[in-house]
Amino acid sequence: MQESNSLVTKLLLNDGELNPQKLDNVLGQMMGAQIDFADLYFQHAIFESWSLDENKVKSGSFEIEQGVGVRAISGEKTGFAYSDEINNAALLDAALSARSIAQLGQNSQQPTPFKKTATKPLYVDSNPIEGLQDADKVLLLQTVNQAARDADPRVKEVTVSLSGGREVVLVAASDGTYQSDIRPLIRLNVSVIVEQNGRRETGATGGGGRFSYDYFYQENRAQGYAAEAVRQAIVNLESVAAPAGEMTVVLGAGWPGILLHEAIGHGLEGDFNRKGTSAFSNRIGERVASDHCTIVDDGTLVDRRGSLSIDDEGTPTENTVLIENGILKNYMQDKLNARLMGMSPTGNGRRESYRHLPMPRMTNTYMHNGTHNPQEIIESVDKGIYAVNFGGGQVDITSGKFVFSASEAYLIDKGKIGAPIKGATLIGNGPDVLTRVSMVGDDMQLDTGVGVCGKEGQSVPVGVGQPSMRIDGLTVGGDSA
Amino acid sequence: MNTKSLSSHSQQALNSEEKKMLEAAEVALAQAKKLGCSDADISVNRVSGTDYTVRNGETETIERNQEKGLDIRVYIGHQIGNASTSDLSDTAIQDTVKAAHSIAKVTEGDPCLSLADPKLYAIEFQDLQLHHPQAWSAEEMAKHSLDLATQCEAAALQFDSKISNSEGASFSAYEGNSLMANSNGFIGFSRGTRYGLSCSVITGERDDMQRDYWYDSVRDLPDLMAADALGEKAARRALRRLGATKMATTKAPILFDATVAPSLLGHLNAAINGNAVYKKASFLAEKIGEQVFASHLDVQQTPHLLKAMGSALYDSEGVQTKDRSYINKGVLESYILSTYSACKLGLETTGNAGGVRNLQLTSSNTLSREALLKEMGSGLLVTEMMGFGINIVTGDYSRGAAGFWVENGEIQYPVHEITLSGHLADMFKNIVAVGDDVDTRGNTRTGSVLLEEMTIGGS
Numbered sequence: 001m002q003e004s005n006s007l008v009t010k011l012l013l014n015d016g017e018l019n020p021q022k023l024d025n026v027l028g029q030m031m032g033a034q035i036d037f038a039d040l041y042f043q044h045a046i047f048e049s050w051s052l053d054e055n056k057v058k059s060g061s062f063e064i065e066q067g068v069g070v071r072a073i074s075g076e077k078t079g080f081a082y083s084d085e086i087n088n089a090a091l092l093d094a095a096l097s098a099r100s101i102a103q104l105g106q107n108s109q110q111p112t113p114f115k116k117t118a119t120k121p122l123y124v125d126s127n128p129i130e131g132l133q134d135a136d137k138v139l140l141l142q143t144v145n146q147a148a149r150d151a152d153p154r155v156k157e158v159t160v161s162l163s164g165g166r167e168v169v170l171v172a173a174s175d176g177t178y179q180s181d182i183r184p185l186i187r188l189n190v191s192v193i194v195e196q197n198g199r200r201e202t203g204a205t206g207g208g209g210r211f212s213y214d215y216f217y218q219e220n221r222a223q224g225y226a227a228e229a230v231r232q233a234i235v236n237l238e239s240v241a242a243p244a245g246e247m248t249v250v251l252g253a254g255w256p257g258i259l260l261h262e263a264i265g266h267g268l269e270g271d272f273n274r275k276g277t278s279a280f281s282n283r284i285g286e287r288v289a290s291d292h293c294t295i296v297d298d299g300t301l302v303d304r305r306g307s308l309s310i311d312d313e314g315t316p317t318e319n320t321v322l323i324e325n326g327i328l329k330n331y332m333q334d335k336l337n338a339r340l341m342g343m344s345p346t347g348n349g350r351r352e353s354y355r356h357l358p359m360p361r362m363t364n365t366y367m368h369n370g371t372h373n374p375q376e377i378i379e380s381v382d383k384g385i386y387a388v389n390f391g392g393g394q395v396d397i398t399s400g401k402f403v404f405s406a407s408e409a410y411l412i413d414k415g416k417i418g419a420p421i422k423g424a425t426l427i428g429n430g431p432d433v434l435t436r437v438s439m440v441g442d443d444m445q446l447d448t449g450v451g452v453c454g455k456e457g458q459s460v461p462v463g464v465g466q467p468s469m470r471i472d473g474l475t476v477g478g479d480s481a
Numbered sequence: 482m483n484t485k486s487l488s489s490h491s492q493q494a495l496n497s498e499e500k501k502m503l504e505a506a507e508v509a510l511a512q513a514k515k516l517g518c519s520d521a522d523i524s525v526n527r528v529s530g531t532d533y534t535v536r537n538g539e540t541e542t543i544e545r546n547q548e549k550g551l552d553i554r555v556y557i558g559h560q561i562g563n564a565s566t567s568d569l570s571d572t573a574i575q576d577t578v579k580a581a582h583s584i585a586k587v588t589e590g591d592p593c594l595s596l597a598d599p600k601l602y603a604i605e606f607q608d609l610q611l612h613h614p615q616a617w618s619a620e621e622m623a624k625h626s627l628d629l630a631t632q633c634e635a636a637a638l639q640f641d642s643k644i645s646n647s648e649g650a651s652f653s654a655y656e657g658n659s660l661m662a663n664s665n666g667f668i669g670f671s672r673g674t675r676y677g678l679s680c681s682v683i684t685g686e687r688d689d690m691q692r693d694y695w696y697d698s699v700r701d702l703p704d705l706m707a708a709d710a711l712g713e714k715a716a717r718r719a720l721r722r723l724g725a726t727k728m729a730t731t732k733a734p735i736l737f738d739a740t741v742a743p744s745l746l747g748h749l750n751a752a753i754n755g756n757a758v759y760k761k762a763s764f765l766a767e768k769i770g771e772q773v774f775a776s777h778l779d780v781q782q783t784p785h786l787l788k789a790m791g792s793a794l795y796d797s798e799g800v801q802t803k804d805r806s807y808i809n810k811g812v813l814e815s816y817i818l819s820t821y822s823a824c825k826l827g828l829e830t831t832g833n834a835g836g837v838r839n840l841q842l843t844s845s846n847t848l849s850r851e852a853l854l855k856e857m858g859s860g861l862l863v864t865e866m867m868g869f870g871i872n873i874v875t876g877d878y879s880r881g882a883a884g885f886w887v888e889n890g891e892i893q894y895p896v897h898e899i900t901l902s903g904h905l906a907d908m909f910k911n912i913v914a915v916g917d918d919v920d921t922r923g924n925t926r927t928g929s930v931l932l933e934e935m936t937i938g939g940s
Binding site (some may be wrong): 049054056057061062063064065066067077079080082083084097098101134135138156157159191200242246275279282289301355357392393395396398400401403404405422423424425427428431476478480 | 485536540541542543544545547548549560561563564565566567568574576577580581584585586587588589590591596619623647648683687688690691692707722725727730760761865867868869870872874875877879880898899900901902903935936937939940
């Protein structure tokens, strides 16, 4: 941890111009008669990306971003300002601006003395960008490109992108929080276009997590993504029109867990529930799913894309049970919403950067295993669809309506997997859909590490996962009525 | 944007921020030259503003934003590297250029990668009336913001006792400057302001809770929709959704409301973008000269509209923007091209690096909203769309929707939890008429769009 401390001092405290005592002074100046809480979020982020198409790595980019966000809270009111310069004068200026949320008064409160809480390291603290020569990154993209083209002669175009970065963050707050974290994150994406008899179809996949780039060389992962993208595209060449209307849907394991993220995840974020604007408001203790369903949000998984040692308010992340055997147990909380609801923070206070305010966000959201063999689930369905890969999803928190779009799905006829169907959007009602889960598989998988969640204009990396499951009635947006 | 070229204006015309931006660009260009780059392309941006949110009559958040950044692309022949930084100190800029240069050294190049042809650069810099700053102090800004947001939310909450909750009302005011410069000598400055007001309220409870909102976004504050009218509109939109039900799966005519119809233009934009076309990653690739829309339809951009959100004198490569027709009487006349994608297709850039500018769908069959509903007879009026089920390669379309069932031209009841599906190629050809109720708030503009038929997935 010595390494981490020196990096924090160098990158975030302007080579020692700032120190804990000075941060305590700034917080002290913000704590007036009406300010309940104040925090400082220092961030230094580096990011690179490389992309290949038409057999060539045509472009690469490098980005560096740093700054400090300053927040003051008075009751339900929040004042926020930030600076992309890290020095004492800029910090004081931002502090004054954030503090203007409340009337200036005599300082009556003092910040709690800083206290570091030990956290378990969940990922390496190295810098992925420096861990591999640029020329080798180009070679890695070419390897993936070649693997995709070798996989099938029908492959006409391959696009590959590689990205990696490292964030160093420090949170200092008036409640005594003083925590830092070093967060690597890498991702590799492949998409292909295949053509057969004039018909063109696509397939896309990828993976990553909080690793160094070594990860893509292990177990032939990079080539594996290429093969998987080609497989999906070839399947789609044979796809027929999807059916329209309400029917039985079997979801595969892993990435289809985007269902949980959209259908219940967002609706269980603390801010919407404090304000009473979520379809799940005031439902703790109620049944919102069948008793086969136990769902958690777990920020403590080693190396995962959605994992964090501490959230962006310095709270250590947790494994929070959201739904246990169908009963709603908990919301996901940041400090503000937890305090206003009389609950405890759950380590879900996240923000895109120092330029954004934190709010309750998911980490890795997944469903625990049931008892059924996945094959048994498919065999139980007389007529329906089996959906195994998805694109994006969206939810209306208030009405509870959510969508997610299948990119690889099949008809099920008399318990057997039939023809692949064209991509179709599935739509359902969050508080209701999981009550229709009649079978849960024993094949829980997490996704491969490509998820991005957007909320109020802020993007953060997340993970999802689930075992196979059968839903007795979900509306499928096909076009063969 | 108020654009000034150095050749036609003295340095005095620049404000102190713009002078700093110009200095930053000069540092970057000098460093690129020193490192042996053959060309470089730089943009420097500064944005500052405030967001003020009120909920249930009380201030909820005050956010003060101020961002700056420099983006550079360097060329070593036809190899490129990009880098960006939020730190505009000389050392940070020099390091950023170095990073771009070391990337350019290892990328594999493409003969089409180059700066835009200098003959195409913007040389006239007329005032598009995009910059209307308010001379307010921080205290005055806070007071005006609080007043507007409070008035707006109060109008929504008081509109009807069935408005049960609020997600709040927000007022935002932003001012930005940007500079573009390249090693061929192009320099362009632009300035702009944006004022936004929005309100979102909730009606109903538990199993029938509905939320809706309204917003306005303008360049000049006096043009902003009145706060109380905006709040009332948000309330009416939420109230009309109360009691929404699912409907049975069917095929029916569809009327895309003017608030959601711009998404159709967005899909056209993606499908005729040169980057998708040269990879043949679009169902409209190689369709130039073909009928791709119903013959009563045109799609054009008008980049020099005064005070409009999408207006600009030059694109992100410095190329002068022009009025341009993409669809003429339903025929695909032009792709949307940058220097690079144009070169890949053996064409000339359309000045659309960085995107389209005020793209609008027009029809020789333009009707009033009432006439459109009458023309539809029985069908679905779509007022909300959800999800991303659009495949530009194949044109397959499947999205979530909510709206109103219409019979004999009259709205009957709200519906939700349904899907709309079809194929974009058919949808474009099956447009029957377009409304005169054009939504001008965004960069893609159209009135309501009536389609002959689509599949509605329901219960």
